Amino acid sequence: MTKQYKNLVNGEWKLSDNDIKIYAPANGEELGSVPAMSQEDVDYVYATAKAAQPAWRALSYVERAAYLHKAADILVRDAEKIGAVLSKEVAKGYKAAVSEVVRTADIIRYAAEEGVRLEGEVLEGGSFEAGSKKKIAIVRREPLGLVLAISPFNYPVNLAGSKIAPALISGNVVALKPPTQGSISGLLLAEAFAEAGLPAGVFSTITGKGSVIGDYIVEHEAVNFINFTGSTPIGERIGKLAGMRPIMLELGGKDSAIVLEDANLAKAAKDIVLGGLSYSGQRCTAVKRVLVMDSVADKLTELINAEVAKLSVGMPEDNADITPVIDSGSADYIEGLAKDAEEKGAKAQTEFKREGNLIWPTIYDNVTTDMRLAWEEPFGPIMPIIRVSSVEEAVKISNESEYGLQASVFTNNFPLAFKIAEQLEVGTVHINNKTQRGTDNFPFLGAKKSGAGTQGVKYSIEAMTTVKSTVFDIAD
Numbered sequence: 524m525t526k527q528y529k530n531l532v533n534g535e536w537k538l539s540d541n542d543i544k545i546y547a548p549a550n551g552e553e554l555g556s557v558p559a560m561s562q563e564d565v566d567y568v569y570a571t572a573k574a575a576q577p578a579w580r581a582l583s584y585v586e587r588a589a590y591l592h593k594a595a596d597i598l599v600r601d602a603e604k605i606g607a608v609l610s611k612e613v614a615k616g617y618k619a620a621v622s623e624v625v626r627t628a629d630i631i632r633y634a635a636e637e638g639v640r641l642e643g644e645v646l647e648g649g650s651f652e653a654g655s656k657k658k659i660a661i662v663r664r665e666p667l668g669l670v671l672a673i674s675p676f677n678y679p680v681n682l683a684g685s686k687i688a689p690a691l692i693s694g695n696v697v698a699l700k701p702p703t704q705g706s707i708s709g710l711l712l713a714e715a716f717a718e719a720g721l722p723a724g725v726f727s728t729i730t731g732k733g734s735v736i737g738d739y740i741v742e743h744e745a746v747n748f749i750n751f752t753g754s755t756p757i758g759e760r761i762g763k764l765a766g767m768r769p770i771m772l773e774l775g776g777k778d779s780a781i782v783l784e785d786a787n788l789a790k791a792a793k794d795i796v797l798g799g800l801s802y803s804g805q806r807c808t809a810v811k812r813v814l815v816m817d818s819v820a821d822k823l824t825e826l827i828n829a830e831v832a833k834l835s836v837g838m839p840e841d842n843a844d845i846t847p848v849i850d851s852g853s854a855d856y857i858e859g860l861a862k863d864a865e866e867k868g869a870k871a872q873t874e875f876k877r878e879g880n881l882i883w884p885t886i887y888d889n890v891t892t893d894m895r896l897a898w899e900e901p902f903g904p905i906m907p908i909i910r911v912s913s914v915e916e917a918v919k920i921s922n923e924s925e926y927g928l929q930a931s932v933f934t935n936n937f938p939l940a941f942k943i944a945e946q947l948e949v950g951t952v953h954i955n956n957k958t959q960r961g962t963d964n965f966p967f968l969g970a971k972k973s974g975a976g977t978q979g980v981k982y983s984i985e986a987m988t989t990v991k992s993t994v995f996d997i998a999d
């Protein structure tokens with residue numbers, strides 16, 4: 524029998540009446556089981572978390588930071604152990620999985636340090652009429668209370684840590700709902716916080732299928748802030764259920780790489796392939812379409828094909844660049860996008876090939892705007908090249924997307940690059956590089972259906988705190 528993983532609840536490890544078996548997407552190996560929490564289990568998590576908050580909030584920043592530093596040290600110590608499980612659970616190359624754990628430790632440390640530096644401000648009256656010059660406002664940041672953190676399968680540790688650490692350092696308590704496929708990794712992350720000695724109830728976990736317990740955990744009145752990363756439809760649903768409570772949503776994307784005539788095409792091709800196809804394209808920030816000027820399109824396509832040919836296809840334990848995608852539903856969806864593009868005249872640069880959930884990387888040239896691949900997020904190793912005849916056309920197609928996460932512009936004409944960056948309706952534009960989240964202190968946000976609110980350690984702390992003013996009148 525494989526291991527029965529437990530939830531961290533009020534400082535103890537707990538099973539539930541039911542559980543969910545977790546299998547490796549790459550080979551079907553049973554990896555263990557996690558509890559399927561009931562509504563009563565969730566009520567208990569929330570009640571104990573709320574009870575723990577006043578004492579946690581009363582600690583100084585330095586005291587809270589010490590717990591976080593300790594958790595980060597434990598993660599680094601256990602990076603290979605956790606990475607090995609993570610690699611199997613979400614079919615991510617082993618080295619990338621270990622890096623994800625170490626990156627999470629870095630975020631936790633940075634959050635601890637950022638918290639220690641958190642300052643309020645003093646405002647003076649006097650800018651308005653009628654006695655205001657005697658007024659002084661002391662503006663301080665306060666935690667919101669209980670933060671519900673919901674993370675996606677593709678970064679089950681990193682995109683949990685990036686929510687948990689800024690929330691905790693600010694004096695909030697946290698309940699983490701990891702993705703079901705990724706929940707063992709989420710529980711291993713929780714083990715690091717538990718071993719660091721966090722007081723009971725300050726950090727808890729909730730496992731169970733989002734389709735079953737999702738609405739309940741989100742709507743629950745105990746929750747003060749919801750920090751979600753995942754797909755746009757689920758994010759929109761959470762937005763509706765959240766009511767007046769503040770939320771953070773990191774959602775889907777369709778990031779464009781715009782390549783102009785004067786670009787360093789060899790570099791652009793390398794960045795596009797790495798940025799678009801690493802971890803089989805299962806990154807929110809993956810390059811998900813190339814918009815290239817007609818005059819250099821043949822050359823760029825040739826260079827991209829040469830880079831794709833270098834990619835290894837195989838299993839996570841072999842550190843392959845392209846590994847099986849997360850499940851058969853996802854593989855079917857990717858295949859559907861590929862077939863639609865082929866039927867409408869896109870030119871596959873290599874024959875589309877699929878064995879189970881393993882899909883070989885495929886570039887589609889001559890993609891046109893009537894094809895689904897021009898607009899939908901494959902979250903898989905296929906990428907469209909759309910040929911354009913002007914910068915204006917590239918910007919127009921890019922902006923017609925319902926998404927607005929990131930974009931790249933490849934050119935050596937920097938004034939033009941800045942002009943294009945201004946025109947693109949996205950959260951971040953990278954000049955001469957692939958789209959990517961990091962570094963993790965930078966603001967990270969999506970426009971339109973790519974999200975709401977701004978992540979990035981300092982920004983996450985701001986989002987999960989509120990200002991409170993205390994106002995004095997100075998005596999005459």
Ligand code: NAP
Nearest residue numbers: 674675676701702703732733737753754757773774775807
């Ligand atoms: P997903 O299906 O939306 O799931 C994300 C999380 O939400 C999982 O923990 C899931 O739990 C949970 N969930 C499902 N239904 C829920 C509900 N009704 N209420 C509350 N929670 C619910 O997304 P995914 O497939 O894991 O991740 C891929 C998507 O995430 C892509 O669209 C990608 O672009 C996006 N993403 C965005 C960013 C960003 O920063 N913008 C980063 C990474 C990924 P279960 O696993 O139990 O269903």
Ligand code: G3H
Nearest residue numbers: 677806807808959960961
């Ligand atoms: O999937 C979304 C992640 O936030 C992407 O992070 O660009 O560092 O791979 P990354």
